[in-house]
Amino acid sequence: MASLRGMQQPELSKKLFKIIKSENHAIGAYESASRERISIASQLSDWGEATGDDSVSDVSDKLGVLLSELGEQEDVFAQNLEDYRGILKQIRNTESSVQPSRIHKAKISDEIAKLKYKEPESTKIVQLEQELVRAEAQNLVAEAQLTNITRQKLKEAYDLHFAATIERAEKQIMLARHGRRLLNLLDDTPVVPGDTRPAFEHAHQARQVLNDAEEDLRDWAPNLEPIHSSATEMGSNLMPPQAGTADTSVSGQEEESMIRAGESSTGQLEAPAPPEHRGYGESSTVAQPEAASSY
């Protein structure tokens, strides 16, 4: 099914479509690493118990707890990457919906050129030229929306990606450092045949390592350089706040065409977009989900 949808992707969104697909594989790899790590953690605890050596048993059991938490963090990371991937989809959907506007404009230009060559006196030329003005206006809106969404969402997506990378890393460093403390509780002085190992003396300290790890995880909070955005005021039409309102004159375009396109009253733009995308005016899949519901 995914490959069928891939074949339907408009040219403009093909690259991002492929990236989003590759991210799905990357996320799958992290989920798989998480599952294996958690499974190994519990196997290690079992193995330690089976050695019949109470020091190895206690240390491996607690190593298992830390390893299992390391594995959980891989899964948290994968889920955060899933959110980042969702933001890339918003750019891709806008790309998909801009494509027909480009094609429509080019098609009318072509028709005019052909007619001018074959029937230079045709009255249809005037009609097509009027249509071209509207198509150009519509496309200008679409292209502005595309650049606005692209920049805003690119920053948002990688803000999330890098924040997730840092979160996994900081938490795993804490866990691994506590793991190293645990290892130092295991005495590996070699014994001679017939010697029995003394009982494990550090059970309390080992328990304390886990408590400390839990506390560190609980107290962890992100400490990130903020990503600044100037797109937060963007309207549901994916334009700056003042754009698209009747009393604003925009770059010499006819206001009527502008607003029509901005409100997505033309069926053309919506048709080939993926089902979840609802066209320009309703930016519910893109910027302000709440605002869109009132349309």
Add this chain to the structure above:
Amino acid sequence: MASLRGMQQPELSKKLFKIIKSENHAIGAYESASRERISIASQLSDWGEATGDDSVSDVSDKLGVLLSELGEQEDVFAQNLEDYRGILKQIRNTESSVQPSRIHKAKISDEIAKLKYKEPESTKIVQLEQELVRAEAQNLVAEAQLTNITRQKLKEAYDLHFAATIERAEKQIMLARHGRRLLNLLDDTPVVPGDTRPAFEHAHQARQVLNDAEEDLRDWAPNLEPIHSSATEMGSNLMPPQAGTADTSVSGQEEESMIRAGESSTGQLEAPAPPEHRGYGESSTVAQPEAASSY
């Protein structure tokens, strides 16, 4: 092939055999994540170029460089885990080779018990009891070697595992923080239709971010709480330095049996060990590969 070998594993090493197999899957997952991440990095750079927006193009190209390095670090991590996995194998191999010594001892005890019941006057009983003393001595050596290797290598394996976790995490934090600096160079102020975006003003700063990231990676050095080991002096017979020499009396065991077992002159112990394992006295797969070659 792996599953055939699995069926041949002695009971004692089954759990660790399975852990080592699972680690192989975990390592594969990290290798796969690395490949996907590196591929996505280059796709992102291509996509940015195709947008025709020179700010997006420059920023996405440099994001690609950082993302690719993040992916490389996943692979470095996977290779370090491969080394850790190799250390677990050393414990597993010792476990495999101790199993027959346990079986041998139990078998002789059984035979004696049976004979005492069926033919209490048999002269074979005395002979078997002598054999049992030797088997017990041999097994005591094997068990001491097993506990010595288990503790030493368990610490060594997870020392490596946690060090690798911390290395990946510290390097990825540096890369992700530089990534966030890059994002702040991209202006996402929304434009109105017909506006053209100003040229990208931060090309120099973007280049500087990459230079800083490269420098940070180059300057990185591990900063770890050391794992203490008391097993560093262990001899090639997997015993403390003084053990196994003729002038040391060990725990009431007959010295002759001790040394024989320690030198692995009995074929019994070696037979069912995996091909790469060469028995006790030669600890080449375990502790001192150099020392073993002089045997």
